[in-house]
Amino acid sequence: MERDGIKGAECELVRRELSAYLDGELEDADAEKIKNHIGGCDDCREVFEMLSDISEDIRSVKIDIPEDLHLHIMSAVNEEKAKDGGEKAKKFNSRIRKIALWCGAGAAAIICLTLIGSPIFRGGFELDMAKSADDAANFAADISFSGKAVEKDAVCEAEGANYSLFDSLNEDGAEIVYETKHNKHYSGSAKEEADDLEAACGDSELLSQLQGGKTGEIGTEAETFSAETDGEAIAPVAGQDPSDLLLGNGDRGEKNVSEMFFYDPCAARGNLVAKKHE
């Protein structure tokens, strides 16, 4: 009787832990005790198996996820962002006014590198997340100019900027799009920005090009360069000619891209963000 009582008490304690044991939430020593007990106790093993079946049944009860769940969520978020867009556009306009348009190469330049499906980097590149503190999951290596990159809400000023300018008018006004020789774009928006840029350029021909949606050029033709190295990530020095620092041994031309790094113009540093996996 006493042994039965002790066993009953033990089984009671074990059964209270069976759920946590099933979920792997017990410490190793406790889990081992439970395992040993149910190995030798038919009643408790039966309870454990029943709990396991019920757990599986509960997991079988699916909640129907709307197919457009993600779309709904992002639409709502983007709508909220648009409400704040007015404030950001004002800030962007004031930055645009500071843009200095330079002709000619040379001079210390700051480059923004972004990679948007560039054919050079499309195949074989996997982002080495561990290498970069900045999650470089998305970046565009789209360079067709040295110097000035204007992204929406982020302007990096530089000297010696050459770039191509492509613009098209949409129903909301002008959209400034910077086109590279790889036909990639990154854009600002809002008519005020186009107006400001045109005012800064002082170029009536550019204005017509803007309105006509043609590619325009300011100064000398923008150069295309590749952020290709021979395998060494190069940490640029602030003020260093980006063409040199990105090309390692100074060669231009097509190479097997092994590494590329994101040059953060605001911090004047390079972060290794991608490494080709062989």
Next chain:
Amino acid sequence: MAEIIEVSAVKSHELRDERLSALAAKARTGGVGAEKAFEDMVRLCEKGTYELAFQITRNREDALDVAQETFIKLWQLLLGEAELSQIKSWYSYVLRMARNCSLDFLRKQSIRRHDSLSVTDEDGERKELDIPDEDISSDPVLSYERRERIEAVRDAINSLDDDYRQILVLRETEGCSYKEISEIMGIEMGTVKSKIFRARGHVKEYLEKRNIL
């Protein structure tokens, strides 16, 4: 299906949280890739968010509203000035936000506990129909017995008190650890353990009464 692939690729909670932490840091910069980083965070958390919201609001449209509200708040949080380094598990944090949004939602309006549509009948009276969460009756793969069992389990879950049901969903559907559940629900881990134990026991008793077990 992309988001399911993304979630299943995360083999452990630690990997998922590591990924979310990196994405959150990127999203906070507001620079290149920030928007994509935020969208990736959404993809990793949206299913769990919706499921938890649905279990609380018991209504698809309301759960959708809650999911939207949750991620708007997340976006605002990331772009704000608040110190976020103390967040160890972003997944738990987002689900906790979802839970709070759901409870706020319920507080603001009268909510039906079960999925329903209201229709107008021939007399112009509004009636409500109960709609099952998922129609498995036409699934040819499942045997009759299996379908009956799953329906009974669904009924058992629906009969649980709110906290028990939420905890069970977090554990069984989302695969959350007890620690994560305690963070999401704002309760002690010991309480999580006992509630899961009791919730499963309740389902077991329910099935026994229906002669399913």
